[in-house]
Amino acid sequence: MTKLHVNGRVHDVQVDPDTPLLWVIREQLGMTGTKYGCGIAQCGACTVQIDGQAVRSCALPVSAVTPTQKITTIEGLSANSAHPLQQAWVALDVPQCGYCQSGMLMAAATLLASNPKPTEAEIRENITNICRCGTYNRVIAGIKRAADATARRG
Amino acid sequence: MTHISPSSRRGFLKASAALGAFTLAIQAPFIEEAAGQTAPAAAAIPPEVNAWVVVKADDTVVIRIARSEMGQGTLTGLAQLVAEELDCDWAKVTTEYPTPTDNLRRNRVWGDMSTGGSRGIRASHDYVRRGGAAAKIMLVQAAAEAWKVPAAELTVNKGTISHAKTNRRTTYGKVAVAAAAITPPAAASITLKDPKDWKIAGKPLPRLDTRDKVNGKQVYGADLKLPGMLNAAIKDCPVFGGKVRSFNAAAAMAKPGVKKVVQVGESAIAVVADTWWQAKTGLDAVEILWDEGPNARIQQADIDAMVAEGLTATQAFIGNKAGDMAGAMAKAASKVEATYSFPFQNHATMEPMNATAVWTAEKCEVWCPTQNGDAALAAAAAASGHRAQQCEVHKIHLGGGFGRRGWHDYVTQAVQIAKQMPGVPVKLLWSREEDMLHGRFHPITQCKLTAGLDADGKLEALHIRISGQSIVAGIAPNLLENGLDSRVFQGLAQGGNEFTFGYGVPNLLVDHAMRNPHVPPGFWRGVNLNQNAVYIECFIDEVARAAGKDALEFRRALLAGAPKQLAVLNAVADKGGWGKPAPAGHHRGLAAIMGYGSYVAACAEVSVSRAGEVKVHKITAATDPGHAVNPQQIAAQVEGSFVYGLGAAFYQECTVKDGRMEQENFDTYQALRMDEMPAVESIVMPSGGFWGGVGEPTIAVAAPAVLNAIFAATGKRVRRLPLRHTDLKH
Ligand code: FES
Ligand code: FES
Numbered sequence: 001m002t003k004l005h006v007n008g009r010v011h012d013v014q015v016d017p018d019t020p021l022l023w024v025i026r027e028q029l030g031m032t033g034t035k036y037g038c039g040i041a042q043c044g045a046c047t048v049q050i051d052g053q054a055v056r057s058c059a060l061p062v063s064a065v066t067p068t069q070k071i072t073t074i075e076g077l078s079a080n081s082a083h084p085l086q087q088a089w090v091a092l093d094v095p096q097c098g099y100c101q102s103g104m105l106m107a108a109a110t111l112l113a114s115n116p117k118p119t120e121a122e123i124r125e126n127i128t129n130i131c132r133c134g135t136y137n138r139v140i141a142g143i144k145r146a147a148d149a150t151a152r153r154g
Numbered sequence: 155m156t157h158i159s160p161s162s163r164r165g166f167l168k169a170s171a172a173l174g175a176f177t178l179a180i181q182a183p184f185i186e187e188a189a190g191q192t193a194p195a196a197a198a199i200p201p202e203v204n205a206w207v208v209v210k211a212d213d214t215v216v217i218r219i220a221r222s223e224m225g226q227g228t229l230t231g232l233a234q235l236v237a238e239e240l241d242c243d244w245a246k247v248t249t250e251y252p253t254p255t256d257n258l259r260r261n262r263v264w265g266d267m268s269t270g271g272s273r274g275i276r277a278s279h280d281y282v283r284r285g286g287a288a289a290k291i292m293l294v295q296a297a298a299e300a301w302k303v304p305a306a307e308l309t310v311n312k313g314t315i316s317h318a319k320t321n322r323r324t325t326y327g328k329v330a331v332a333a334a335a336i337t338p339p340a341a342a343s344i345t346l347k348d349p350k351d352w353k354i355a356g357k358p359l360p361r362l363d364t365r366d367k368v369n370g371k372q373v374y375g376a377d378l379k380l381p382g383m384l385n386a387a388i389k390d391c392p393v394f395g396g397k398v399r400s401f402n403a404a405a406a407m408a409k410p411g412v413k414k415v416v417q418v419g420e421s422a423i424a425v426v427a428d429t430w431w432q433a434k435t436g437l438d439a440v441e442i443l444w445d446e447g448p449n450a451r452i453q454q455a456d457i458d459a460m461v462a463e464g465l466t467a468t469q470a471f472i473g474n475k476a477g478d479m480a481g482a483m484a485k486a487a488s489k490v491e492a493t494y495s496f497p498f499q500n501h502a503t504m505e506p507m508n509a510t511a512v513w514t515a516e517k518c519e520v521w522c523p524t525q526n527g528d529a530a531l532a533a534a535a536a537a538s539g540h541r542a543q544q545c546e547v548h549k550i551h552l553g554g555g556f557g558r559r560g561w562h563d564y565v566t567q568a569v570q571i572a573k574q575m576p577g578v579p580v581k582l583l584w585s586r587e588e589d590m591l592h593g594r595f596h597p598i599t600q601c602k603l604t605a606g607l608d609a610d611g612k613l614e615a616l617h618i619r620i621s622g623q624s625i626v627a628g629i630a631p632n633l634l635e636n637g638l639d640s641r642v643f644q645g646l647a648q649g650g651n652e653f654t655f656g657y658g659v660p661n662l663l664v665d666h667a668m669r670n671p672h673v674p675p676g677f678w679r680g681v682n683l684n685q686n687a688v689y690i691e692c693f694i695d696e697v698a699r700a701a702g703k704d705a706l707e708f709r710r711a712l713l714a715g716a717p718k719q720l721a722v723l724n725a726v727a728d729k730g731g732w733g734k735p736a737p738a739g740h741h742r743g744l745a746a747i748m749g750y751g752s753y754v755a756a757c758a759e760v761s762v763s764r765a766g767e768v769k770v771h772k773i774t775a776a777t778d779p780g781h782a783v784n785p786q787q788i789a790a791q792v793e794g795s796f797v798y799g800l801g802a803a804f805y806q807e808c809t810v811k812d813g814r815m816e817q818e819n820f821d822t823y824q825a826l827r828m829d830e831m832p833a834v835e836s837i838v839m840p841s842g843g844f845w846g847g848v849g850e851p852t853i854a855v856a857a858p859a860v861l862n863a864i865f866a867a868t869g870k871r872v873r874r875l876p877l878r879h880t881d882l883k884h
Contacts (some may be wrong), residue, residue, distance in 0.1 A: 016410060016435075023431035027385075032377035033370015035553070037504055038586045042820035045504060074370035086368040093360050093786065096794060097225030098367030099374060099504040099553030124829040130820060132504045132554050133225045134797025136831040138790070 003067035006031075007076025010067070017063035021055075022046040024062045025073060033074035033102045037130065044129030047103035048073045054110035074102035077109060084146035085109055094142045096133035103129050108143050117147050201334040203292055205252075205263040206236055206285030213313055213327035215242045217286075219249050220257070220264035221274040222525050223363060224555035225794075226849045227787035228274035230361045234783055235279055238355040239286030239347060242326060243312040249362060251549045254527035258542055268526040270560045270677055272750040272847020275783055279845055280346075287344045289333070296332035297324050349781055349842065358786035363551070375508045375523040375550045376583055383510070383579040384413055385430035386571050387437045390422040391444050392591050393813035394672050397421050399445040412436040416574045424571050430583050449672045449813035457598060457671045457810060458495075464621025464667030465493065465602040473643035474655055474664035482615035482661035486606025490700045492693055494603070494873045496685035497807035498815075499596035500823060501678055505553020506589040509568035512579040513538055518545045518569060523552035525560040533562035537569035556798070557677035561594045561629070587818040594676020595808055595815075597623035599642075601689040606661075611701030613712065615661040618646060618689065624668050625682070628675040642666045644682040645747045645854065646690060652751035652846070653683065656716035657694070657709075673810065679798055680853035683749040688803075688875065691745040691858035695865065705744055705862065706732050718841060719746055722755035722776040725837050730757025730774035740771060743862025745855040752846030753778040756796075758832070758859035762867040766882035770800065770832040770860055775852055777837070780844035788848045789836040795849075796834055799856025801826035807876050 037045030041059035049072040208216040223229035298305035366372040403415035411432030427433035509522035518538035524530040568582040599622030606615035624639035644653040698708035713720040723746040746755035805824035868884040
């Protein structure tokens with residue numbers, strides 16, 4: 001039995017300790033917003049936050065996460081899609097198929113948390129997730145828009 | 155999206171639907187079975203006005219979408235077209251997918267469900283608009299009958315029906331039940347709106363399917379959960395054509411959660427477990443002995459040599475011809491010759507292939523992301539051993555398609571597994587590795603181009619010899635025309651079709667030496683237009699240079715007979731700054747082509763460091779799709795096309811070793827990432843009068859525009875793709 005702190009709640013999970021965190025989130029906790037794309041930390045579809053840091057959960061065994069570390073998945077990013085990034089995503093119609101977007105949003109949210117007003121170069125350098133549909137330019141625009149909205153609100 | 159029940163109302167649009175799309179009649183053996191079927195007499199609640207439109211009492215309008223949504227925005231575009239003619243309130247529009255079995259039961263009232271070839275909108279705009287218009291006529295008629303006034307006196311605004319003389323109003327929701335009982339108007343009596351009067355279609359409206367994609371709620375096939383469901387992981391023989399010789403499941407069965415190890419068809423082993431991770435771990439523990447067969451001896455070099463041989467073969471299929479190429483070439487004052495090559499590529503949709511199935515002796519039910527619901531149903535039926543009417547396929551939102559999900563090997567496998575566990579729903583999910591090894595690959599080709607110029611540098615003769623793989627021969631050989639695959643000539647084809655060669659060359663020969671390796675080919679977003687555009691658009695640059703002419707002027711002179719292609723080329727040249735000074739170190743390249751009925755062009759601006767590192771700074775792109783149903787979605791498709799096209803141009807190649815693919819994941823099969831993404835300025839310039847596709851054509855101009863700019867920067871011609879093979883140090 002392992003304890004995991006996910007989206008503000010502590011969950012008991014019974015799972016082989018080698019199981020990647022991604023599959024614990026998807027299969028034991030039933031939260032399927034976090035996606036599988038490659039399994040080798042290449043694509044970022046599985047990005048979640050652990051204590052505020054973006055982590056590719058497909059390559060992290062669940063045993064490496066302690067019960068006190070706080071995991072945030074896309075489901076826990078905000079209530080009612082209220083995060084400025086989610087609002088920007090809707091306003092700009094960022095997603096195409098959408099499969100990569102949970103990971104994109106979690107990576108972007110991590111960036112904005114440490115750098116509320118990133119330059120375009122910083123965004124490009126920081127977000128290394130793969131989107132096969134090709135939404136990159138709208139992702140960049142979405143991050144800028146969310147940063148501006150947050151700055152205006154102060 | 156919910157699945158709908160069949161209703162007693164048979165579709166009046168059957169005839170017009172049949173006129174709709176050219177369908178690849180593959181994997182669709184059940185079509186004849188549909189003849190003579192009568193639909194069950196169940197009243198649909200809420201009322202279905204017709205096959206396309208359901209209106210609820212609260213005025214919500216549910217528009218039925220037969221094509222698949224995989225990110226390309228077709229769902230929203232089709233809904234806009236129906237809503238436009240229906241004159242409903244766009245804010246109250248939702249959508250649902252009819253199931254392929256409903257389509258079968260109702261005599262294919264929704265027409266073709268296949269979603270490929272950029273046909274989603276252009277092949278169904280007519281009948282879906284008629285569906286919306288017919289529903290409006292019936293709703294208005296219902297109000298007229300209730301008020302006992304002539305229907306002609308009624309007006310409609312956003313789903314509210316008014317009668318000015320008597321100052322009465324009602325809404326679609328209030329008359330929908332009565333409307334559903336009215337005899338549908340004859341298709342011929344319907345007059346569609348002039349696109350210039352459009353208020354919903356033609357507008358850059360937000361997509362209808364965005365909200366659930368920003369909070370993790372959107373359910374993809376890989377996310378499906380059913381009560382009692384088990385999960386499966388699969389390994390198919392990595393060598394194409396190989397088989398399972400034997401396997402030992404003991405170690406796998408000892409793993410936690412593993413329920414069963416099964417052989418799937420002749421060539422695959424699957425492990426079924428409580429969770430997918432357990433299934434995958436179990437699969438790794440199965441000892442499998444493959445019978446790899448003769449293909450295991452094939453190497454990439456063998457395939458390259460086979461394709462190269464076709465470049466000079468005497469026998470070839472002729473795809474386009476004018477004048478006397480050989481005669482004119484013999485008389486040419488000077489010649490230019492070059493050979494290009496284009497590799498196998500995997501679609502690498504972000505969501506790997508998957509399908510969920512439950513099988514019983516009476517029935518088979520499948521949930522899957524598919525680009526072609528009809529073909530998915532056919533595949534399910536064939537694998538289940540049941541008739542199509544005993545099967546139900548539920549379409550689920552796709553995590554990318556790009557052509558891969560028009561081929562349903564993953565549905566076949568899911569059903570084959572489920573059949574070995576009757577009554578238990580099993581979700582089969584491919585690992586990324588499985589997805590990479592068992593793609594339906596972009597075909598491999600090479601191309602030798604020879605140009606003959608007269609003394610003034612005018613292009614008098616052109617021979618384009620394509621050699622290599624035919625997709626049609628690989629997936630539907632019954633569609634070959636006396637052995638010829640006309641799709642090989644996309645973008646280079648004779649006039650009058652949707653892939654017309656725009657350049658006026660008096661003496662022309664485009665031919666194809668078909669050389670089919672053992673690797674299974676498939677339609678890869680953009681299909682043959684992609685490499686053909688590289689071949690012709692890079693080569694035209696070479697010829698222009700040899701003739702001492704500007705690349706734009708040289709093309710313009712050849713495009714006198716192709717005014718729409720010329721117009722998009724001029725648009726990107728103008729906006730892209732062609733002929734004007736570029737920022738220091740920046741160089742430009744052009745490309746233009748016709749494909750999928752649309753005209754597209756790009757002007758790329760790149761710099762290449764002395765060490766040979768390429769940076770694409772900016773791309774100006776123009777698209778003339780005839781009618782633009784949603785300009786902002788077209789812009790999104792254009793932007794995405796550069797990601798897909800440039801990723802392919804820079805990095806993507808699948809190579810064969812010992813009969814199987816070498817690349818198994820994104821570490822060796824690189825995708826374009828954000829740091830490499832250029833700014834894209836998209837010019838959508840619909841000129842009206844025709845309907846072209848937008849999901850694919852722009853991909854074709856991405857690579858040649860950039861390659862031509864790279865030449866301008868370095869003096870080096872990249873003729874072998876992907877371009878990472880070429881050392882661009884300069
Ligand atoms: S699934 Fe984790 S990085 Fe791709
Ligand atoms: S939106 Fe489809 S992969 Fe990014």
